[in-house]
Amino acid sequence: MSQDEIFQKVTTTLVDALGVDEDEVTKDATLQGDLGAESIDFLDIVFRLEKNFDIKIPRGDLFPDEKLFSDPNFVQDGRMTPAGLAELRNRMPFADLDEFAKNPSVKELSSLYTVETIVRYIETKLKG
Amino acid sequence: MRLANKIALVTGASRGIGRGIAERYAQEGAKVAIVYNRSKEPADQLADSIKAAGGEALTFQHDVRDPSGPATITEKVIEAWGTIDILVNSAGITRDGLFLQLSDEDWTDVIATNLNGTFFFCRAAGRHMMSKRTGSIINISSVAAQHSNKGQSNYAASKAGIDALTRTLAAELAGRKVRVNAIAPGFIETDMTESVRAKAGDVIKGAIPLKRYGSTADIAAAAVYLASEEASYVTGQVLVVDGGLSIGAVA
Numbered sequence: 242m243s244q245d246e247i248f249q250k251v252t253t254t255l256v257d258a259l260g261v262d263e264d265e266v267t268k269d270a271t272l273q274g275d276l277g278a279e280s281i282d283f284l285d286i287v288f289r290l291e292k293n294f295d296i297k298i299p300r301g302d303l304f305p306d307e308k309l310f311s312d313p314n315f316v317q318d319g320r321m322t323p324a325g326l327a328e329l330r331n332r333m334p335f336a337d338l339d340e341f342a343k344n345p346s347v348k349e350l351s352s353l354y355t356v357e358t359i360v361r362y363i364e365t366k367l368k369g
Numbered sequence: 370m371r372l373a374n375k376i377a378l379v380t381g382a383s384r385g386i387g388r389g390i391a392e393r394y395a396q397e398g399a400k401v402a403i404v405y406n407r408s409k410e411p412a413d414q415l416a417d418s419i420k421a422a423g424g425e426a427l428t429f430q431h432d433v434r435d436p437s438g439p440a441t442i443t444e445k446v447i448e449a450w451g452t453i454d455i456l457v458n459s460a461g462i463t464r465d466g467l468f469l470q471l472s473d474e475d476w477t478d479v480i481a482t483n484l485n486g487t488f489f490f491c492r493a494a495g496r497h498m499m500s501k502r503t504g505s506i507i508n509i510s511s512v513a514a515q516h517s518n519k520g521q522s523n524y525a526a527s528k529a530g531i532d533a534l535t536r537t538l539a540a541e542l543a544g545r546k547v548r549v550n551a552i553a554p555g556f557i558e559t560d561m562t563e564s565v566r567a568k569a570g571d572v573i574k575g576a577i578p579l580k581r582y583g584s585t586a587d588i589a590a591a592a593v594y595l596a597s598e599e600a601s602y603v604t605g606q607v608l609v610v611d612g613g614l615s616i617g618a619v620a
Binding site for chain 1: 496499500541542544545
């Protein structure tokens with residue numbers, strides 16, 4: 242499946258899961274900030290991606306578990322520590338963390354969850 | 370009919386309160402999936418009577434303590450009827466005894482059936498309802514969750530757990546327009562309360578301000594309300610249906 246085809250299918254998934262218009266789903270749109278996703282929506286997105294792409298997405302695989310962000314080794318004073326950033330890179334090799342790493346505030350985490358992140362995740366999953 | 374064309378799944382539906390709810394839902398136009406554990410004959414008889422009256426019913430044998438069943442059952446219901454609009458968790462047991470004398474099994478069986486079973490079905494149906502952005506979940510609690518009955522520590526804890534589960538699920542699913550409520554029955558004339566009613570004679574009845582035991586129809590009426598559009602602004606609540614027992618009125 243080409244990246245464009247994956248993007249199209251991810252777009253359909255997000256339109257269905259979030260009730261947004263198709264033209265709102267751009268590659269750099271963030272799920273929370275731009276598309277208005279709430280915590281429960283993330284679950285629905287995962288369920289729908291599993292169904293639409295016929296894949297299994299283990300818990301925490303696409304969107305890291307909250308536990309990661311409550312671990313004092315990884316988060317201190319609301320910011321990811323170097324160890325936390327390394328762990329995040331390890332868990333989300335498909336995400337572009339360079340911009341986030343300049344100001345690794347937990348509050349900014351939502352900027353990582355973009356449409357592009359999902360597309361790249363699906364790409365790596367389909368390549369197996 | 371207040372539930373015309375709705376799809377309902379009711380656990381513990383072969384007997385007692387669950388049966389009363391399943392019967393009433395069918396009368397109100399819902400298609401009903403009847404989940405039972407040991408009482409196959411009453412479950413089949415209920416399904417037959419619903420069909421004879423022109424309704425639709427499916428039966429599923431399942432021990433609600435088993436976490437692996439609900440996903441399959443909900444999938445089968447969706448396959449047959451397209452969706453699930455209403456889930457009623459009514460499967461419940463008692464294993465009464467003073468807590469110092471309760472066996473491990475007395476404790477774990479009650480928690481596993483009443484609380485875990487409710488959670489497993491909420492999770493399976495909730496996932497579907499969340500995606501459909503509609504649904505009503507009704508968990509059968511008890512006045513015992515908030516008021517002490519000696520000899521019912523296991524039952525009371527399981528029901529208090531159901532109340533807390535109900536509120537939390539209501540908060541988590543509200544954004545998806547799925548409502549989650551509970552009904553807390555008082556003394557209802559069912560097999561489950563028969564021995565207590567027999568032992569207590571008129572003492573309990575005398576303590577109920579409305580001076581009668583409740584019927585399964587009283588609970589079913591509340592369950593119809595909570596499932597219907599009339600309750601579209603109600604979520605996270607425990608509706609007490611007990612003839613006033615819990616208001617603590619003194620003569």
